Amino acid sequence: MRPGELSLEALELLGRRWEEASSPEEKERLLLAMDALRFVSATGQTYDLEDYRKSLEAQAPPLVVATFDTREAADDWLKASPRPPYHAYVLIAGEYHIVMYIPEMNHRRLISHPVLEFYLADMIREGLPAPVATFKTHEEAQAWIDHQPEPPRQVFITIAGDYYLAVYHHRVNLRAMYPISMAAKSEKNDLAEN
Numbered sequence: 001m002r003p004g005e006l007s008l009e010a011l012e013l014l015g016r017r018w019e020e021a022s023s024p025e026e027k028e029r030l031l032l033a034m035d036a037l038r039f040v041s042a043t044g045q046t047y048d049l050e051d052y053r054k055s056l057e058a059q060a061p062p063l064v065v066a067t068f069d070t071r072e073a074a075d076d077w078l079k080a081s082p083r084p085p086y087h088a089y090v091l092i093a094g095e096y097h098i099v100m101y102i103p104e105m106n107h108r109r110l111i112s113h114p115v116l117e118f119y120l121a122d123m124i125r126e127g128l129p130a131p132v133a134t135f136k137t138h139e140e141a142q143a144w145i146d147h148q149p150e151p152p153r154q155v156f157i158t159i160a161g162d163y164y165l166a167v168y169h170h171r172v173n174l175r176a177m178y179p180i181s182m183a184a185k186s187e188k189n190d191l192a193e194n
Contacts, residue, residue: 004046007037051170060153061165062115065099067091067172071110078108089115091169094176120165120183128180131158138177141166145175156180 011034018030040049055063065088068074074092078084084101090110091097098113132155135141141159145151151168158164163180 004041007041007046007049011037055153058153061119061167061169061178062089062096064089064091064096064169064172064174067169067174069093074110078110081108084108089113091172091174091176094178116178117182120178120180123165124180124183128163129156131156131163134158136160141177142175145177148175151175 014030014034014037018027018034021027021030040046052063065085066074066077067090068077071092074090074097078099083103084099086099086101088099089096090099092110096113096116097110098115100109100111101107132152133141133144135144135157136159138159141157141164144157145166145168148168152166153170154165154167156163157166157177159177164177165180167176167178168174169176
């Protein structure tokens with residue numbers, strides 16, 4: 001199926017449901033979904049939507065829209081953005097942050113977010129697959145990742161006996177490794193809250 005065909009089919013289905021809807025509230029919700037699909041098409045984001053759906057199907061880590069080596073660089077980017085991408089994820093020194101933006105107040109902020117820890121905890125609960133490669137050092141693993149002509153979106157590897165998730169953040173062309181032990185932070189926080 002060509003890009004956009006699935007969106008057109010979804011619009012047709014939503015349109016039929018809108019015609020059958022009995023309450024104004026249901027009609028409004030369906031109209032919102034239709035408008036969202038039209039917005040994606042009108043702003044040239046059809047391929048981005050398809051990439052997003054593929055990443056969901058592959059159960060890939062949450063998408064990021066930008067990556068920065070330092071907090072200062074991330075803050076500079078946020079200040080310079082005319083309309084920051086509200087609720088999008090960015091990486092700062094390899095850690096997930098969420099973009100917060102209140103246009104009425106021009107309030108902009110990057111907040112550390114445990115989305116990756118939650119993601120890894122879910123992966124552990126579902127059962128980790130066998131690693132695709134084993135390395136003695138981080139340097140060996142990074143060299144392997146860096147030399148993949150087409151890096152896998154996500155695979156598990158071990159480094160010195162510890163599990164890692166090797167990820168290719170395709171939107172920002174970043175290859176990264178995340179220790180599975182990060183999930184322990186999420187579990188620890190859950191226990192502390194209960």
